[in-house]
Amino acid sequence: MTSHLRAGPLRARRTAGGKLLAVLAAFSRERPTLTLSEIARTVGVPLSTAHRLVGELTRWGALERDADGRFRIGLRIWELGALAPPALGLREAALPFMGDLYEVTHQNVQLAVRDGDEVVFVERIAGRDAVNVLTQVGGRFALPPTGVGLVLLAHAPAEVQEHVLAGPLTAYTQHTITDARQLRRVLAEVRRSGMAVSDRQVTEDAVSVAAPIEVRGAVVAALSIVVRGSSPAAVRSYAPGVRAAALGIGRILASTSTWS
Amino acid sequence: MTSHLRAGPLRARRTAGGKLLAVLAAFSRERPTLTLSEIARTVGVPLSTAHRLVGELTRWGALERDADGRFRIGLRIWELGALAPPALGLREAALPFMGDLYEVTHQNVQLAVRDGDEVVFVERIAGRDAVNVLTQVGGRFALPPTGVGLVLLAHAPAEVQEHVLAGPLTAYTQHTITDARQLRRVLAEVRRSGMAVSDRQVTEDAVSVAAPIEVRGAVVAALSIVVRGSSPAAVRSYAPGVRAAALGIGRILASTSTWS
Secondary structure, three states: OEOOOOOOHHHOOOOHHHHHHHHHHOOOOOOOEEOHHHHHHHHOOOHHHHHHHHHHHHHHOOEEEOOOOOEEEOHHHHHHHOOOOHHHHHHHHHHHHHHHHHHHHOOEEEEEEEEOOEEEEEEEEOOOOOOOOOOOOOOEEEOOOOHHHHHHHHOOOHHHHHHHHOOOOOOOOOOOOOOHHHHHHHHHHHHHHOOEEEEOOOOOOEEEEEEEEEEOOEEEEEEEEEEEOOOHHHHHOOHHHHHHHHHHHHHHHHOOOOOO | OEOOOOOOHHHOOOOHHHHHHHHHHOOOOOOOEEOHHHHHHHHOOOHHHHHHHHHHHHHHOOEEEOOOOOEEEOHHHHHHHOOOOHHHHHHHHHHHHHHHHHHHHOOEEEEEEEEOOEEEEEEEEOOOOOOOOOOOOOOEEEOOOOHHHHHHHHOOOHHHHHHHHOOOOOOOOOOOOOOHHHHHHHHHHHHHHOOEEEEOOOOOOEEEEEEEEEEOOEEEEEEEEEEEOOOHHHHHOOHHHHHHHHHHHHHHHHOOOOOO
16 A cells, blocks of 8 residues: 655756645655654755745644644645545545445445546545455555456556556455456456456455446546455445446536536 | 635745745635636736746646636645544544444534634534534534534633633524623533533524543544434433544544544
8 A cells, every 4th residue: 555645746846835845745644744854854955944844834734743743734734635626526425325335235435536547545434344445545556456446447548558557567465467468358348347346456355346436428436345255246246336326426426516 | 614724824925835835725615616817816926927836736736727727626635635633543533433423323423623713624424314514524613603613612722712702702593602601601511511512503403412532631623413403402312422432532542643
């Protein structure tokens, strides 16, 4: 599970604003809190510069200082993030359907979008007694081994598909598809059937069923249920529920103006 | 319901980084998408400067451009926001308990923190057939009329309490407490009883029961159930569930290192 906030193209030619953004980019899921000197080291600026940048960001509310003197992302960035498409629109449209699916199945329900060649998990409802899943909201993962990733990859632009198919295709378990030709066949089947099944490709005990969320013909997100087991046939029984919920979310999104 | 992203103290003395932050601050729940000229006008810079700032933010992923050419907050800010304390820590600790409460009651369940003299709603599970509530995740509201706000205000530093009590206290319904002495008595009762009941103070048909989420003796958030009705006695029957869930969330938070 990579959280992978890109270092960005600003590293080379660094404006004052670019340095400010580089401070924000120093924080990641693996390193959610940083000391001033860790920030200076990560951004590659003197401590005095880091101090000034961190001061500006803290006054604005982009960073907060905790009781130990470590810095972390602040409430204001979280508020701004609540205005981004995954939150405003997608998440609000999806949550009631996800809640219904959870209530009916008591399995893990996941919502994801694609960013480049990765899955970004936007929301999940974790079943208390369901199989343990590694995903976290805001977390990223490779596209090919996950159900949502297969759906998103199958409907990605050709250049994204070719880039991913060119590999390498990492094996997470002995069931992970690492052969490009086989993956290409699976993606065609996903497009044909309108759903994807990922069979123990991420962990040895989890199978997922995923369906595309479409708005005016474009796949903008994917919905999945992740269940314990090794029987794709049994898992497929969840498909109608997942597909119907995904259709419902797409219908709601199409009727709202914030999603285009 | 105000979303109220503060204009910030940077308006006066504007560094290059400050202008970049001012562009981000132009977006709000009321104005989630903006054209370039709207951004220029809001930030108070020439169109050419706005173009450069927006370009830098778009390349970094802080902004995205939609099909209509309007800009909005991008995926990367949403990802960073997922690292802020309300998301990383509080939300993850609270969601399973909120899910349990929802499953048992099928009423609206809300999680909120205090920022200055406002409530910020961090998460909610909306009951499909439950009373309509105005809150949105990331939205703000005044402290005194809401259940969560009463809890957070009752445990706020003295200067915050005095500032709010100094008024004005806005009446949202005929039941909203607008008398400072009465509010002061209510806050004392909230501290004594370990819970708050807000009776139709926000809308005419909703009553909420709220409890504090404490970590090592400090109230860091509040949890509530909002139900339709006008009988605080009936509503109080939800109190044990809300209080137990709030205690559980605090226990989880105390055992994790990201919350301090």
